[in-house]
Amino acid sequence: AQKITQTQPGMFVQEKEAVTLDCTYDTSDPSYGLFWYKQPSSGEMIFLIYQGSYDQQNATEGRYSLNFQKARKSANLVISASQLGDSAMYFCAMRAGNAGNMLTFGGGTRLMVKP
Amino acid sequence: DSGVTQTPKHLITATGQRVTLRCSPRSGDLSVYWYQQSLDQGLQFLIQYYNGEERAKGNILERFSAQQFPDLHSELNLSSLELGDSALYFCASSDRLAKYTDTQYFGPGTRLTVL
Numbered sequence: 001a002q003k004i005t006q007t008q009p010g011m012f013v014q015e016k017e018a019v020t021l022d023c024t025y026d027t028s029d030p031s032y033g034l035f036w037y038k039q040p041s042s043g044e045m046i047f048l049i050y051q052g053s054y055d056q057q058n059a060t061e062g063r064y065s066l067n068f069q070k071a072r073k074s075a076n077l078v079i080s081a082s083q084l085g086d087s088a089m090y091f092c093a094m095r096a097g098n099a100g101n102m103l104t105f106g107g108g109t110r111l112m113v114k115p
Numbered sequence: 116d117s118g119v120t121q122t123p124k125h126l127i128t129a130t131g132q133r134v135t136l137r138c139s140p141r142s143g144d145l146s147v148y149w150y151q152q153s154l155d156q157g158l159q160f161l162i163q164y165y166n167g168e169e170r171a172k173g174n175i176l177e178r179f180s181a182q183q184f185p186d187l188h189s190e191l192n193l194s195s196l197e198l199g200d201s202a203l204y205f206c207a208s209s210d211r212l213a214k215y216t217d218t219q220y221f222g223p224g225t226r227l228t229v230l
Contacts, residue, residue, distance in 0.1 A: 043203060043223065047219075050216070050218055053215075091158065096215060097215045102148070102160035102163070103160060103207075103219055104160075107157055
């Protein structure tokens, strides 16, 4: 079975600083994808970044980067130069090759950016 | 804007009633997924359709059903509603059947309130 754990229910960060949101995962499948989504207070789920299990380099998308440590089964999201608009819930999710088609989500981290 | 549309945005109904949630996937996407987000259960996968056929089932109650039509839009039918069915229901789409690298793009969600 697949499992995603996000141990930080809530975090504060000062505007313009960098922040790391933790995500650990568990799967026995060697083929999997890791995803981060942002959910602002308006409710929609916004795709941020993807990392594949066979990717050699850490994924980056603008101010978002993924610190992928395969041996530790962690896929932490790093947001650089935080902005007030980054305040939201952030979800880590996984899709494993042998788990069918579903995304398994973690419980989420609420990030609050202070001005 | 993900390109996935969902209607209605909000739905308020009474226990015992039946409702239909509608989803239109991104142009060209053949896979549609339904997820439920509730405070106690978090984000859970319900069901997937691919090009009109059911392809995967998750934690979907027997009172719930779905279908995907020839134009690829999908409907989620919820019947004999209970208070505990109050949740945010998301539709997501991707272009292929089941590859772990495929990103699922989410619609804005339908917030269901059962009174």
